Amino acid sequence: MKIGVLALQGDFAEHIQILEKIGVTAVEVRLPQDMADIDGLIIPGGESTTIGKLAVRFGLMEPIRQLASTRPIWGTCAGAIFLARDSRHSQPLLGVMDISIRRNAFGRQAESFETDLDVPDVVTAENSQKVHAVFIRAPLIESVGTDVKVLARLPDGRIVAARQLNLLATAFHPELTGDDRFHRYFLSM
Amino acid sequence: MDQTVGTTGLKRGLAQMLKGGVIMDVVTSDQAKIAEQAGACAVMALERVPADIRVDGGVARMSDPDIIYKIMDAVTIPVMAKCRIGHFVEAQILEAIGVDYIDESEVLTPADQYHHVDKHAFKIPFVCGCRNLGEALRRIGEGAAMIRTKGEAGTGDVVEAVFHARTVFGEIRRLIAMGDEEVMAFAKEIGAPYELLKETKDKGHLPVVNFAAGGIATPADAALMMQLGVDGVFVGSGIFKSGNPERRAKAIVEATTHFRDPQIIAEVSRNLGEPMVGRSVSSMPESEHLAVRGW
Numbered sequence: 001m002k003i004g005v006l007a008l009q010g011d012f013a014e015h016i017q018i019l020e021k022i023g024v025t026a027v028e029v030r031l032p033q034d035m036a037d038i039d040g041l042i043i044p045g046g047e048s049t050t051i052g053k054l055a056v057r058f059g060l061m062e063p064i065r066q067l068a069s070t071r072p073i074w075g076t077c078a079g080a081i082f083l084a085r086d087s088r089h090s091q092p093l094l095g096v097m098d099i100s101i102r103r104n105a106f107g108r109q110a111e112s113f114e115t116d117l118d119v120p121d122v123v124t125a126e127n128s129q130k131v132h133a134v135f136i137r138a139p140l141i142e143s144v145g146t147d148v149k150v151l152a153r154l155p156d157g158r159i160v161a162a163r164q165l166n167l168l169a170t171a172f173h174p175e176l177t178g179d180d181r182f183h184r185y186f187l188s189m
Numbered sequence: 190m191d192q193t194v195g196t197t198g199l200k201r202g203l204a205q206m207l208k209g210g211v212i213m214d215v216v217t218s219d220q221a222k223i224a225e226q227a228g229a230c231a232v233m234a235l236e237r238v239p240a241d242i243r244v245d246g247g248v249a250r251m252s253d254p255d256i257i258y259k260i261m262d263a264v265t266i267p268v269m270a271k272c273r274i275g276h277f278v279e280a281q282i283l284e285a286i287g288v289d290y291i292d293e294s295e296v297l298t299p300a301d302q303y304h305h306v307d308k309h310a311f312k313i314p315f316v317c318g319c320r321n322l323g324e325a326l327r328r329i330g331e332g333a334a335m336i337r338t339k340g341e342a343g344t345g346d347v348v349e350a351v352f353h354a355r356t357v358f359g360e361i362r363r364l365i366a367m368g369d370e371e372v373m374a375f376a377k378e379i380g381a382p383y384e385l386l387k388e389t390k391d392k393g394h395l396p397v398v399n400f401a402a403g404g405i406a407t408p409a410d411a412a413l414m415m416q417l418g419v420d421g422v423f424v425g426s427g428i429f430k431s432g433n434p435e436r437r438a439k440a441i442v443e444a445t446t447h448f449r450d451p452q453i454i455a456e457v458s459r460n461l462g463e464p465m466v467g468r469s470v471s472s473m474p475e476s477e478h479l480a481v482r483g484w
Contacts, residue, residue: 007209007446008209008446009208009209009210009228009230009446010206010208010209010210011205011206011208012208012209013208014205030446030447030450045205045206046206046207046208046209046210046230047206047207047210047230047231047266047267049225049228049265049266050210050228050229050230050266050442053226053227053228053442054228054442054443054446057443058447077206078206089265103265104265108261108267108287108288108289109199109203109267109288109289109290109313109314110194110195110284110287110312110313111194112194112199112202112203113192113193113194113199114192114193114194114196114198114199115191115192115193116191134198134199134202136199136202136203136206137203137206137267137289173202176198176202176205
């Protein structure tokens with residue numbers, strides 16, 4: 001299996017490191033030709049405005065949209081914003097996932113936080129513990145379409161992870177915690 | 190809700206999100222918007238860019254909070270701001286304002302000749318400059334969550350940025366080749382905390398993200414620093430002291446992403462207009478060097 005990681009800007013190296021640790025070939029994607037024969041794509045954390053502008057400039061929007069109809073794509077934080085239909089902000093979005101997202105929903109860096117989440121779909125028989133989640137200037141998933149399944153919520157009910165068939169969005173960063181359960185879940189999609 | 194804030198992981202984590210990106214110095218909300226529009230991953234809110242600080246002389250201090258507030262309101266990307274070395278009250282003010290990152294910077298006039306700010310005492314992360322591995326690890330020991338290898342800010346001359354990046358990466362390569370029993374003597378030699386030096390050896394890189402700063406003026410300069418091994422670049426005077434800031438900013442962002450692709454760097458480097466008027470570091474008297482500030 002070969003997974004592409006969008007490497008325009010952000011913490012793509014952290015995703016690649018985890019993929020390689022679990023024995024998956026990972027390739028950096030900066031141009032459309034880097035997407036040849038990939039079995040899935042991860043869009044990392046970073047700045048969604050930066051990633052969006054570079055994706056437009058280097059012709060990646062349509063190839064990623066086409067990939068979304070056949071292969072799994074996962075966006076973490078900025079990546080989740082990029083997948084969304086709407087972010088209440090004028091910026092390039094793929095718009096492939098039927099979620100509406102609010103950027104910097106918790107505030108600035110001083111409000112960044114870590115917490116433990118119940119994610120029943122992602123826990124395994126070997127590790128049934130809660131998922132430790134890192135939220136950095138994080139977005140929230142404000143609403144989801146009918147085809148979208150909510151995977152995780154904060155204790156107050158706000159949505160922070162969701163899946164729509166082969167598309168996965170997390171407002172937090174599983175790539176920063178050393179816990180590979182989300183990556184394994186993505187690979188099983 | 191069981192939540193923790195201000196952790197080392199969150200502080201270092203924000204820097205990880207900035208990797209592969211360009212952080213631009215801006216002095217107005219209009220410049221901040223231009224930077225965001227060009228694809229900057231963060232902006233540094235300043236009263237004056239380093240080139241002007243050099244021209245004006247005198248004591249350079251933290252910016253007027255009003256400028257920082259206006260820039261924070263103008264953009265959605267992270268906003269950084271500078272405090273003087275050792276000036277922990279300026280840092281407290283920046284934390285109260287709510288900036289996303291504090292740069293304890295040698296570009297401003299140092300407030301303390303011996304001590305830097307105790308950065309562990311803050312919830313907001315700090316970035317600090319370094320010229321070598323010892324200085325980088327002393328700053329991380331004090332709580333810095335991000336490092337930038339220093340160049341000579343405000344000159345448009347990349348030579349010092351290259352020298353300091355090569356110094357840090359060269360020392361890390363030496364460290365990796367050492368036996369474990371040699372690490373303590375090396376820690377003593379370079380004035381680095383032993384535990385952090387050991388951690389650097391085990392990981393094969395600094396424990397935090399490391400950007401280049403100072404003297405970067407062209408897309409080629411940015412790509413040069415990236416190929417030398419830094420995680421991203423700060424561009425100070427190089428953008429808004431040039432002939433066409435919009436185009437140059439965008440080109441530097443694109444060259445930073447495609448830093449190993451000379452075809453793309455050539456393409457984005459076309460017709461950028463006049464670069465900032467440079468000033469060769471080797472012709473400057475020692476007293477005008479800013480990078481030597483930091484203890």
